[in-house]
Amino acid sequence: MSALLFLIILLLTFPVFIIPKAFKYYYTLLVLIGGIIMTSLAGLDVLSGSSHELKAEYLIPVIQKSFVLTIDRLSAFFLIVINITVFVGFIYARGYLRPYYQSHNSLRFSIHYFSYLWLYLSMIMVLLIRDGLPFLIVWEIMALSSFMLVIFDAEDVKIMKTGISYLIQMHVGMFFILIAFLIVGKETGEMSFDALGYYFSNHSNILLFILFFTGFGIKAGFIPLHTWLPQAHPAAPSHVSGVMSGVMIKMGIYGILRVLMSVQYDLLQIGILILIVSLVSGILGVMMAIVQHDLKMLLAYHSIENIGIIGIGIGLGVIGLATGNNGLSLFGFSGGLLHVLNHSLFKSILFFNAGSVYQATHTRNIEHLGGLIKKMPYTAVLFLTGSLAICGLPPFNGFVSEYLIYLGMFKSLSAASLYQSIVLLGTIVGLSLIGGLAIFCFTKAFGMVFLGEARSAKASSAAEVSKDMIFPQYISVAFILLIGLASSWFVKPVFKISAEGFGLTDIDPSVISSVTDLTQLSIISGIFILSVVILLFYRYLHLRSRVVSFEPTWGCGYTSPGPKQQYTATSYAYNYNHLAKPVLQTEKIMKEIREDEIFPARRTFRSHSYDIFRNFLINKPVDLITGFLKQIAVMQTGRIQHYILYAFIFMLIVLILTYFNII
């Protein structure tokens, strides 16, 4: 891959503004495909080749600065992850944006496509640039372009507000990364990832790591740094939420991994820190997902859960490094990395299908949906595939990565010391709990949205979305099945990446042998699918020769059941809510019926669950600061005389301070 070609692609994004509206989409697609082909070839080259690293350099003539791109196995892996989802997302976007063609003008589309391209290209550059300052610039471009994408529907004040809140929180994260880089720059004279190794070899490791972790963690969405995530994802158009949740938040994971590759001391503390934060993210993320009524918000909280699972893998990997348990490291890092790929696949299609549901029904409220499987069968099947995969169920891809993480822990248990055993057991329990909660959540989501009877007129008048919104998702589904069924093709390269990246050289051969066991996993998955097919075929033959009739659902003698009597999402989560009360703040808005009220008047009931972290970390401090600033605003009188007085006082103070040599 040549750096010059990459620069040309960067320049090619600008003509989007002058292309006629009808061709804009195709032009953007062309540029995108150009970038994807170029980076994928380079990525595959590095992944398959023996060379550990590939460097491309181009000296920009006028400003005499060289533009350096470096690909190693880790960035190559993330490149592939990005390329798949960004491509699928953009093809899906064509159908999704169609209803907006009339209402939005040409410039809006130009900005949207331009930002999409730049989000893609900035993510690529985040992976390929090692120098601190350019890295921060592309990191910033990534935040800005995604902000532009989120506010596509900027007429809606709520969306604009969410967008701005997103932008601010991204900058808080950027601030932490900047400080971390400045510290490195000051101590080593070079602000880059390559200088980290030198810094870590003779300075405290954990403090700088915490700075980086906070900065990257905000992007990734670890609890309690996640507060932007459940707001921004629902606000964005669905192809954007798919890309943001599928790949953009993974840039945070990439950053953490890149820093971890250089960390040398304090590994145990760092590992435990990552593990605890990830466990909390995983469990609380899915717990909060269950109570959401907004389909996209539910998926957004699930992103937090999955980031938690990825983090558990990484945390275990670091603990393995700290305790000299290379097997645990290998399985932890590999499981985490593979989950990055897996999550990008299933989460993006879940978001796309949530978008399809929104386009067909104009609501994202689960309580108003239902019965969509009969109207939108393709969307339903795709959503079901995504749900099964995200729950980590075999034979889909989510299982493979969780399996690797589990296996690493189970294999380490017998040789672990007392404290390690307790940590491992806690993680196993946490991970199994996450699995159970995810199943609870997605049976609810799929069941309430697609099954039963329609709960509102909007849902009953829905129709399947256009083919070009469905077709591209088959690419993701193909990967989901391929990773689930032919796991060793994917696990081996991932093993290689983590083994090289973290210097896991002397690994017990018995550990590697379990990779061959993945063929056994493929075989049993194959047997499973075969037995399902045989049983269903036999069932078909069997039912053909029997009387089959269709009647209403059994109603316990009640003859006119309506869709309102179905179980709702709230009732489905009722007993769970009861148990999770200490963690979730669910507010019920209603007026109790008093005893003396013989003929109760008309009433409404509403329940709403809050994100406690958002309350404590964002809302409360912001309220405090605005309260304080409002008091200062007394000075803002609007009279020009006062302002001149302020300036005069200021100059006076400066004068006095200079006189006494204070400044």
Place this chain on the structure above:
Amino acid sequence: MMIGFTLILITALFFPGIILRTKSIVSGRKGPGILQPVKDIGVLLQKGSVFSKTTSIIFQIAPAITLSCIICATLVIPFANQNAIISFEGDFIFFSYLLALGKFFAIIAALDTGSSFEGMGANREAFFSMLIEPAFFILLATFAMLTGFTSFSDIFNHFFITGNHYVLIYSLLGFYLLVQIALVENSRLPVDDPKTHLELTMIHEVMILDNSGFDKALIHIGTYLKFAVYGSLMYNLMVPSSWSIYLQTALFFGFQAFFAAIVGLVESFMPRNKMNRNPKFILTISSIALIAFMIILILTEKLSQ
């Protein structure tokens, strides 16, 4: 290799019958014969089917998928000193997640009918199986820690040759835990009463109200099989794998009958829990599993280090 699998299939035939016989003997009734449940399945297979108009393709495919899950989960269970048909590292994770896949489909099939009864059953099933999941994984973790292996076949082959005589304590504890987990997983007393007459108090039964004929037969076969699978896990935990295979075959039948009788006795003498007490009951099982884990920490002398 196939012996274990075949034995599980055979014992599954008699399992529900023995439970029924035990219950009728204890309550002083004449009761049906041991093969009555199998005959019931035969009857169901003869019948046609009635489907709800609300249901979709999910309702049609779910029972077959659930049964396939249970059958494939059976493949990783070893018998005597023979490995399971398919055995690989971490196969118990696959076992547990495959059963979860079956449950996933059973739950969404129930939601597919649009009935509030079945929605309620689906919710309870999802909720309780979510709570029991950690207990099973703690149990697996203790197996892995005690033996140092990560597949059912290896674990059970090495369970009694770790050289630690206290292993019997664990074998009994594990047996107790597995009985509890099996009762919850199979929706039996005290969590769920399969013979209850009121929809509001059911869990599993209310989920399959709308199933009939062939599909209902598949669901019943799945339930019987799942019992036998858990029974064989307990058996493997109690009997050293080195004993002769003929003796073991006989023992296996005896043990499964014994387990079925225990279930029958539990169901005869215990009332069903109040529904809102179930979470506590299930979480207690997890805590006992944690205690078991502590005991293993002592047994493997990690605590004294």
